[in-house]
Amino acid sequence: MPLTFLTADRAFDTADDVALPHDDRDRWQRPYRPGPWRVGASALLLLVASFVLFAAVVIAATGTAGSAGTVFGVALVAIACALRLLRMGVWVSARGVRQVGFFVSRTVPWEQVVEARTVQQPVRWLGLPRTVQGQALVLRRRGRGAGEALPPLLTSHNADFLARPEGFDRASDAVEAWAAEYRIG
Template sequence: MPLPFLTADRAFDEAAHDPALPFDDRDRWRRPYRPGPWRVGAAAVLLLLASFVLVAAVIIAAAGALSGAAICVGVAVLIITAALRLLRMGTWVSAQGLRRIGFLSTQTVLWAQVDSVRTAQQPVRWLGLPRTVQGQALVLVRRDQTAERRLLLTDRNADFLARRAAFDRAADTVEVWADEYRRTA
C-alpha cells in the first residue's frame, strides 16, 4: 500500500539538478523533501508500541474482559493516529500557497499573503525541544504581519538533523515555489 505522505514525489529525485518546480500537477499539495530518520524512527517506535497494545487487547478479549479490550483498541488507534500525524508534519507547497502542518494544527498561507521566504542564521530548537542551538531556518514573512516571522524549516529539526544537503535542497525548493507564485499572485 503506497503512503504518499511518507515519501516526497520521485520527481524531486529525478530533477535534483533542476530545483525549479519539477511537477506537472502543481495544484496538489506536496512536501518538497523526505521525512528525516528521526521522524520516521519515532513513528516506527509508536507503531511498535501500538502493535503491543493490540496484542494486549487480543489477550484481554480472550480472557473475557471485552470492555478492557475495547479500551486497549482505542488506545492503539490513538497511538497509530499520532504516528501518522507525526509522519505528516512539515511544510507543504502547492500552487495555492504554503501549508505548515504541525502535530495538532495546520496553517495555510496563500501566496498572495507571502512577502518573502528566505534562509536565515538564527537560534533554532534542537529536535523541537526547548534547547536552542545556532542553526539555519527557512523563514516566512507575511505581508499583513511584517513583524511576525514564521519558521518553516530548520536544519536541526527531525527531518534535517545531520542532513545538511537535504535542508539546502528543501529550502531552495520552497524559495523557488515562493518566487514563482508570489509573482503570479
Template structure:
C-alpha cells in the same frame, strides 16, 4: 505498498532546468523526504501500537469487551499519532504553502506571502526547548509586520538533523522557488 507521504515526488537534480519539476502543481506535496528522526519515532510508535493491539486481543479473550475496546482505542490513538508525525512538515501547491504541525495545520495562500527566506538564527533542537545555532526557513506573511516571522523548517528539526547539510538547502531552495513562482515574493 507505496506510501506517498514518505517520499518526495522526485529526486533533486541540480542539472534540471525547471525549478518546479512537478506536472500536477495543484496537488499538495512535500518537497523533501521525512528525516531519520521523524521516521524512527513513527516506527517506534507503530511498534508500541502493535504491542498494545496484541494486548487488546489477549484482554478480549480473558476480560470484558469494554476493557479490550478501551485498549484497542488507545492503540488506534497511537497509530494516528504516528501517521500525523509522518505528515508533519511543509507542503506546497499552486494554492499556497501549508505548514503541518502535530496538532495544527496552517495554510497560507501565495498572495498572502511576502517572502520566504533562509536565515541564520538560534533554532530549536528537535523541537525541544534547547536551542542551537542553525538555519531556518522563515515565512513572512502580509499584514503581520509586527509579528516575528514563523520558521517553517530548521536545520535541526526531525527532518534534517543527522542528514547531509545540503538536504536542508535543497528543501529550502525548493520552497523558495515555489514562493517566487506563485507568490511573486
C-alpha cells in the same frame, strides 16, 4: 521484488531543474523526504501500537469486552499519532505554503508572501526547548497578521534535517523557488 518507494525517492536526487518531481502543482505536496528522526519515531510508535493491539486481542479473549475496547482505543490513538507525526512538515501547492504541525496547521497563500529566505539564527533542536545555532527558512508576509511573528517553516535541526544539511538546502531552495514563482509583486 520491485521496491517502488525507492524509485520515487530517487526522483528527489535527480531532478535538478525542477523543485518537485511531480507535475500537478495544484496538489499539496512535500518538497522533501521525511527525515530519519521523524520516520524512526513513527516506526517506534507503530511498534508500540502493535504490542498494544496484541494485548487488546489477549484481553478480549480472556477478559471483558470493555477493557479490550479501551486498550484497542489506546492502540488506535498511537497509530493516529504515528501517522500525524509522518504528516508533519511543510507542504506547497499553487495556492500557498502549509506548515503542518502535530496539533495545528497554518496555511499562507502565496499572495500574502513577501519573501521566503534562509537565515542564520538560534533554532530548536528536534523541537525541544534547547536551542542551537542553525539555519531556518522564514516567511515574511503582508496583509492581515503581517506583524505577527511566524515560526520558521524549516530548520536545519528539526526531525527532518538533523545531520542532513544538503537535504535542508534542497528543501529550502525548493520552497523559495515556489515562493518566487507564485507570489505577487
